[in-house]
Amino acid sequence: MKRIALITGGGSGIGRACGLMLGANGYHVVVTGRRLDALEESAELIGNNASAISADITDAEEVDTLYAKIETDHGRLDVLFNNAGNNVSAAPIGDVSVEDFKKVINVNLVGAFIAARGAFNLMRRQDPQGGRIINNGSISASVPRPGSTPYTSSKHAITGMTRTISLDGRPYNIACGQIDIGNAASQMTAKMGGGVPQADLSIKPEPVMDVQHVADSVLHMANLPLSANIQFLTVMATAMPFIGRG
Numbered sequence: 001m002k003r004i005a006l007i008t009g010g011g012s013g014i015g016r017a018c019g020l021m022l023g024a025n026g027y028h029v030v031v032t033g034r035r036l037d038a039l040e041e042s043a044e045l046i047g048n049n050a051s052a053i054s055a056d057i058t059d060a061e062e063v064d065t066l067y068a069k070i071e072t073d074h075g076r077l078d079v080l081f082n083n084a085g086n087n088v089s090a091a092p093i094g095d096v097s098v099e100d101f102k103k104v105i106n107v108n109l110v111g112a113f114i115a116a117r118g119a120f121n122l123m124r125r126q127d128p129q130g131g132r133i134i135n136n137g138s139i140s141a142s143v144p145r146p147g148s149t150p151y152t153s154s155k156h157a158i159t160g161m162t163r164t165i166s167l168d169g170r171p172y173n174i175a176c177g178q179i180d181i182g183n184a185a186s187q188m189t190a191k192m193g194g195g196v197p198q199a200d201l202s203i204k205p206e207p208v209m210d211v212q213h214v215a216d217s218v219l220h221m222a223n224l225p226l227s228a229n230i231q232f233l234t235v236m237a238t239a240m241p242f243i244g245r246g
Helices: 013-023 037-048 059-074 100-125 149-172 187-194 213-224
Strands: 003-008 027-033 050-054 077-083 130-138 173-184 230-235
Touching: 003 013, 003 059, 003 100, 013 027, 013 037, 013 077, 013 213, 027 037, 027 059, 050 059, 059 100, 077 100, 077 213, 100 130, 100 149, 100 173, 130 149, 130 213, 149 173, 173 187, 173 213, 213 230
Parallel strands: 003 027, 003 077, 027 050, 077 130, 130 173, 173 230
Antiparallel strands: none
16 A cells, blocks of 8 residues: 655755655655745656645645545555745844744744644545654754744754654554754855855865755655654754864
8 A cells, every 4th residue: 555645845956856766766755834835846756656735834724625536546655754834034123023023933833733633634634543743843943043043943842743643643543753963055054155054153065965865765754554653853063063073
């Protein structure tokens, strides 16, 4: 039986790379996000093992419709890669507008909750029961960069959500883990070659890694039997400053 995976934020970057990897390894991949053209491009690249369904993960009704279609089309969901996220320009907390803070929290936390909630409910009622939720945390789930209050707050909260879903899922054979990614080459990391703020307030370039390493890691997490779980996995550019003090 073909396993079914849903990737939020599947129209580009990490989401697309993980969709390509899962699709190449026997999964039918459903990519979702707001931009149907980008999702259809991802699905075309993945090939016959893919479908594109547009949905705004911050809209509970749209997400309910998304899961209803997955259930109708495939009968079940085996893996959710809860990947969609956004950010705003770096600024000290005093210069961050309430609107910008809410914009990040609404996608990175509320949207992640809505997506995880929908996956949990489908995995709980399907037969055989169970599945796996993989949350995209970021290394900001452990330590912040200067000027990142909205993003770091959202990612610290994702860690709490991951731990709680892990407990809530035990009676239903639902596993939940988190991947924390550091400096994967993407649109969001393109500026790192020119320098980004450090803890000592200097501006320095940082190394990046190929996004393929993230896709490899997500596949490994997804392929584990439900009797085993990678609770937290960090994959990062080896020489980035995350490990030390600046």
